[in-house]
Amino acid sequence: MSKTILIVEDEQAIADSIAYALRTDGFTPRHLMLGEQTLAALRAPLREAAEMPALVVLDVGLPDMSGLEVCRRLRQFSDVPVIFLTARSDEIDRIVGLEIGADDYVTKPFSPRELVARIRVILRRAGSMSISREAVMAIAPPAAATAPVRFELRALEAKVLFQGHALDLTRYEYLLLKTLIEHPGHVLSRAQLMQRVWSGAPDTLERTVDAHVKSLRAKLRAIDARLDPIQTHRGLGYSLARA
Numbered sequence: 028m029s030k031t032i033l034i035v036e037d038e039q040a041i042a043d044s045i046a047y048a049l050r051t052d053g054f055t056p057r058h059l060m061l062g063e064q065t066l067a068a069l070r071a072p073l074r075e076a077a078e079m080p081a082l083v084v085l086d087v088g089l090p091d092m093s094g095l096e097v098c099r100r101l102r103q104f105s106d107v108p109v110i111f112l113t114a115r116s117d118e119i120d121r122i123v124g125l126e127i128g129a130d131d132y133v134t135k136p137f138s139p140r141e142l143v144a145r146i147r148v149i150l151r152r153a154g155s156m157s158i159s160r161e162a163v164m165a166i167a168p169p170a171a172a173t174a175p176v177r178f179e180l181r182a183l184e185a186k187v188l189f190q191g192h193a194l195d196l197t198r199y200e201y202l203l204l205k206t207l208i209e210h211p212g213h214v215l216s217r218a219q220l221m222q223r224v225w226s227g228a229p230d231t232l233e234r235t236v237d238a239h240v241k242s243l244r245a246k247l248r249a250i251d252a253r254l255d256p257i258q259t260h261r262g263l264g265y266s267l268a269r270a
Contacts, residue, residue, distance in 0.1 A: 029055045032146060033080035035065045035097070036112065037090050041135075045084060048139035054146075062092035069105055079107060082146055085129075087113040095127060102128040102234045106241070108149045110142070127231070128238045152245060176256045176268055180208050192250045199224060200246075203239050207257065207267035216264035240265055 032049050036042040037060045046056035057080065059065050069079070083101075087094035098109050110131045130149050133142055179188035187194050187204055196204065202224045206215065215223075217233040225231045244257055256268045 029053060030081035030150065031055045031057055031078060033065070033068070033083045034058045035062070035083060035089065035094070036060070036086040037088075038086075041086075041112075044139045045142060048143045049146075052143045052147075054143070060090070062089045062094065062097040065097055066100055069101060069107065079105070081150055082108045082110065084110050084112060084142070084146070087111055098129055099127045099232060102232065102238065106238075110145060110149065112137070128235060176254055178204075178208050178256075178267075180205060189247055190251050190254075194246055194250075196243075196246070199235075200239055200243055203236070204243055207265065211267050212269045214260050214263050214266045219264065236265075 032054045034042050034045050034056055042058045046058060049056040059068060085094045085097060094111060108130045109128065110133060111129050112133055112135060114135045131145050133145065177190050185201055187196065187201065203220060206220060206223050217236045220236050221231065221233055240257055244255065247254065247256065258266045258268055260266065
């Protein structure tokens with residue numbers, strides 16, 4: 028079944044070029060022009076069992092509100108992957124976009140084919156993350172479930188090794204994992220993690236913690252799919268399993 032990609036772009040020519048590239052690659056494009064319209068459409072599946080898009084391509088410069096604000100509000104109720112489109116290439120804009128929950132960032136002008144390739148990469152990553160721990164345990168031999176969890180923190184190098192493999196981490200992924208490693212078995216609330224990891228970014232939402240945990244879990248499972256060392260404590264926060 029073809030996956031639906033939501034294009035949120037007020038320039039019709041750009042939206043048409045993206046839609047054409049998506050159709051050519053087997054996707055079903057859907058186009059909206061306004062931020063409020065987009066948020067309403069993405070809330071609808073939660074109320075009406077409608078189809079949620081597999082990914083949102085979101086322009087930063089929309090007529091009614093910033094795409095950054097759309098993403099910030101979207102992350103309060105949905106984990107749908109987001110790729111930002113923007114005419115600005117400033118690093119601070121890119122960092123802000125990623126910190127509020129975007130999965131990628133593309134600067135105009137861009138190649139629609141490259142954008143579609145990025146969409147496929149993100150969807151593959153999201154698909155691998157959607158495999159439940161129960162399913163992984165079901166296909167793993169029983170002895171694998173007791174495999175020891177080994178982290179090695181190299182603070183001077185700003186590097187973490189998991190099961191002997193160096194992790195490719197962003198700045199905040201590293202700081203988040205470092206904080207958990209330094210407090211094994213301790214349940215740290217989102218507020219505590221925000222204070223320790225995002226102290227220099229006061230406008231960041233607590234929802235960002237969840238997005239970074241999700242990303243970290245994907246990278247850990249890419250090394251050893253049998254293990255899920257980051258534990259979720261509903262209503263409380265997160266902890267790292269003791270070795």
